[in-house]
Amino acid sequence: LYRFFSFCLSHIGLDGLDKTRLCTKLHKHALVQQANEVNWNLTVPLLFQPSVRLTPTTMLYSGKSPDGSHILSSARYLHMELPVRIAHRIKGFRSLPFIIGCNPTILQVHELYIRAFHMLSDFPPITDQETEIRYSRMVQQLLDDHKDVVTMLAEGFRECRKHVQDETLIRNFLDTTLTSRLGIRMLATHHLKLQENNPDFVGIxxxxxxxxxxxxxxxxxxxxxxxxxxxxxxxxxxxxxxxxxxxxxxxxxxxxxxxxxxxxxxxxxxxxxxxxxxxxxxxxxxxxxxxxxxxxxxxxxxxxxxxxxxxxxxxxxxxxxxxxxxxxxxxxxxxxxxxxxxxxxxxxxxxxxxxxxxxxxxxxxxxxxxxxxxxxxxxxxxxxxxxxxxxxxxx
Missing domain, CATH: 3.30.565.10 (Histidine kinase-like ATPase, C-terminal domain)
Known part of the structure; x- marks a missing residue:
C-alpha cells in the first residue's frame, strides 16, 4: 500500500488528479490486488519445479499408438507440465516494476494467466478417455482466450513506455514470456491435433x-x-x-x-x-x-x-x-x-x-x-x- 499511495501522491502534483481520476487509480490498484490473490500455497512449490521440455523427435516418435494410449499419455504430460509453466509466467508478471504492472492492459494479461493457472491446477487427474476429452476442451478454450496476448503485451508496454527505465529487464521479460507462450501453444496444439488423422502430420x-x-x-x-x-x-x-x-x-x-x-x-x-x-x-x-x-x-x-x-x-x-x-x-x-x-x-x-x-x-x-x-x-x-x-x- 505504501508504494501505491506514493505512486498516487507523486502523480497528484504532476497531473492534478481530481477525485474521479484518483478513484480510477484506486480501482486499478484493486484490480492489481485481486490479480495477486492467486493461491500461492499451490503456486510456490511449482515455481521451483523445472519445466520438462520435450524434443520434437520425442514428440514425433511417441505420437502414434494403435490403441490410442499416446493421447492419454500426452494429456497427462500436459496436466503436470502446464501449471508449472504458467506459474513461472505469473512470477514474471509479479516481478515487473510496480508502475508497469499497474497498466490495465498488462494487468489483463496477468489475470488471464492466473485464471489459466486455476483452471489447469483444479482439473482432476486424467484417468480415462472421458476426462481426456473434457481436458482437451478446456485446453482449447484457454488457447482461444490467450490468442491476443502478444498484441495486448505490445499495446500495454507502449502505453507505459515512459515508465520503462531498465530496457534489459523488460526485454528479458518479453523474450521469456513470448517464447514460453509459443512453447505452451505448440505443446497444447500438438496434443489436440494428435486426434486428427492427417497422413503428413503427427500432431503439429x-x-x-x-x-x-x-x-x-x-x-x-x-x-x-x-x-x-x-x-x-x-x-x-x-x-x-x-x-x-x-x-x-x-x-x-x-x-x-x-x-x-x-x-x-x-x-x-x-x-x-x-x-x-x-x-x-x-x-x-x-x-x-x-x-x-x-x-x-x-x-x-x-x-x-x-x-x-x-x-x-x-x-x-x-x-x-x-x-x-x-x-x-x-x-x-x-x-x-x-x-x-x-x-x-x-x-x-x-x-x-x-x-x-x-x-x-x-x-x-x-x-x-x-x-x-x-x-x-x-x-x-x-x-x-x-x-x-x-x-x-x-x-
Missing part, C-alpha cells in the same frame, strides 16, 4: 515439410496486403533448395515468415513510390543441410538507416512509433489482419521483428539482418533440424 509436426510451399503461402498473403495498401506488390522469386522436404513444425514459420515478407515488401514499395508498377523483385533463397536450414529474404528497399540498424531487432515500445522510421521498426500496415491465418500476434507496436528473433532463438536458430544502405536488406532466418546431426531444440 509435418513429416514432409516443404519450405518452398510454406513460403509461397505467405508470399500470397503478404502480396494481397501490399496490393491493398499500395496498389501493387513486388514479385517474389524463390531459388536454392526448392525441392527440400524434412520433418519440421510449421507453426513458428507461420508467425515469422509473414512478418519478414511484409517488411521486405513494404520497404520495397516505400522506396519506389514514383514507380509502383515497376519495383524490384524480392528474392527468397532456401539452403538446406544436415544440421539446419536457412531462408534468406533479399529486398531492394533501400536498406536500413545506419542510425537504427543496430537496434532493429529490439522491442521498440520506448520510441515514437509515429516517427518516420524504417518500416521494419514501425507497425506494418496498421491493424490490417487476416484472421484465417491468425497473424494478429505479429502485428504492430514494433514487436514483429523482435518477436521473430525470440522465436528463432527459442528454436535453436537465429534471425540476423545484413543491410546495404542505399540498396537493400538481406534477412537470414536459420532454424535447426529436428532430426539433424546436432542435438535438436526443446519445446
Amino acid at each position: 509436426i509435418c513429416t514432409r515439410l516443404s519450405p518452398k510451399k510454406i513460403i509461397e503461402k505467405w508470399v500470397d498473403f503478404a502480396r494481397r496486403l501490399c496490393e491493398h495498401q499500395y496498389g501493387g506488390a513486388p514479385r517474389v522469386r524463390i531459388n536454392g533448395h526448392v525441392a527440400a522436404r524434412f520433418p519440421f513444425i510449421p507453426m513458428p514459420l507461420d508467425y515469422i515468415l509473414p512478418e519478414l515478407l511484409k517488411n521486405a515488401m513494404r520497404a520495397t514499395m516505400e522506396s519506389h513510390l514514383d514507380t509502383p508498377n515497376n519495383v524490384p523483385d524480392l528474392v527468397v533463397t532456401i539452403a538446406n543441410n544436415d544440421i539446419d536450414f536457412i531462408i534468406r529474404i533479399s529486398d531492394r528497399g533501400g536498406g536500413i538507416p545506419h542510425s537504427i540498424v543496430g537496434s532493429v531487432l529490439d522491442y521498440h515500445f520506448t520510441t515514437a512509433e509515429e516517427s518516420n522510421q524504417d518500416p521494419r521498426v514501425n507497425n506494418f500496415f496498421g491493424n490490417m489482419t487476416n484472421s484465417n491465418f491468425n497473424n494478429g500476434p505479429m502485428h504492430g507496436f514494433g514487436f514483429g521483428l523482435p518477436t521473430s528473433r525470440a522465436y528463432a532463438e527459442y528454436l535453436g536458430g537465429s534471425l540476423t539482418i545484413q543491410s546495404m544502405q542505399g540498396i537493400g536488406t538481406d534477412v537470414y532466418l536459420r532454424l535447426r533440424h529436428i532430426d539433424g546431426k546436432e542435438e535438436s531444440f526443446r519445446i
Whole structure:
C-alpha cells in the first residue's frame, strides 16, 4: 500500500488528479490486488519445479499408438507440465516494476494467466478417455482466450513506455514470456491435433515439410496486403533448395515468415513510390543441410538507416512509433489482419521483428539482418533440424 499511495501522491502534483481520476487509480490498484490473490500455497512449490521440455523427435516418435494410449499419455504430460509453466509466467508478471504492472492492459494479461493457472491446477487427474476429452476442451478454450496476448503485451508496454527505465529487464521479460507462450501453444496444439488423422502430420509436426510451399503461402498473403495498401506488390522469386522436404513444425514459420515478407515488401514499395508498377523483385533463397536450414529474404528497399540498424531487432515500445522510421521498426500496415491465418500476434507496436528473433532463438536458430544502405536488406532466418546431426531444440 505504501508504494501505491506514493505512486498516487507523486502523480497528484504532476497531473492534478481530481477525485474521479484518483478513484480510477484506486480501482486499478484493486484490480492489481485481486490479480495477486492467486493461491500461492499451490503456486510456490511449482515455481521451483523445472519445466520438462520435450524434443520434437520425442514428440514425433511417441505420437502414434494403435490403441490410442499416446493421447492419454500426452494429456497427462500436459496436466503436470502446464501449471508449472504458467506459474513461472505469473512470477514474471509479479516481478515487473510496480508502475508497469499497474497498466490495465498488462494487468489483463496477468489475470488471464492466473485464471489459466486455476483452471489447469483444479482439473482432476486424467484417468480415462472421458476426462481426456473434457481436458482437451478446456485446453482449447484457454488457447482461444490467450490468442491476443502478444498484441495486448505490445499495446500495454507502449502505453507505459515512459515508465520503462531498465530496457534489459523488460526485454528479458518479453523474450521469456513470448517464447514460453509459443512453447505452451505448440505443446497444447500438438496434443489436440494428435486426434486428427492427417497422413503428413503427427500432431503439429509435418513429416514432409516443404519450405518452398510454406513460403509461397505467405508470399500470397503478404502480396494481397501490399496490393491493398499500395496498389501493387513486388514479385517474389524463390531459388536454392526448392525441392527440400524434412520433418519440421510449421507453426513458428507461420508467425515469422509473414512478418519478414511484409517488411521486405513494404520497404520495397516505400522506396519506389514514383514507380509502383515497376519495383524490384524480392528474392527468397532456401539452403538446406544436415544440421539446419536457412531462408534468406533479399529486398531492394533501400536498406536500413545506419542510425537504427543496430537496434532493429529490439522491442521498440520506448520510441515514437509515429516517427518516420524504417518500416521494419514501425507497425506494418496498421491493424490490417487476416484472421484465417491468425497473424494478429505479429502485428504492430514494433514487436514483429523482435518477436521473430525470440522465436528463432527459442528454436535453436537465429534471425540476423545484413543491410546495404542505399540498396537493400538481406534477412537470414536459420532454424535447426529436428532430426539433424546436432542435438535438436526443446519445446
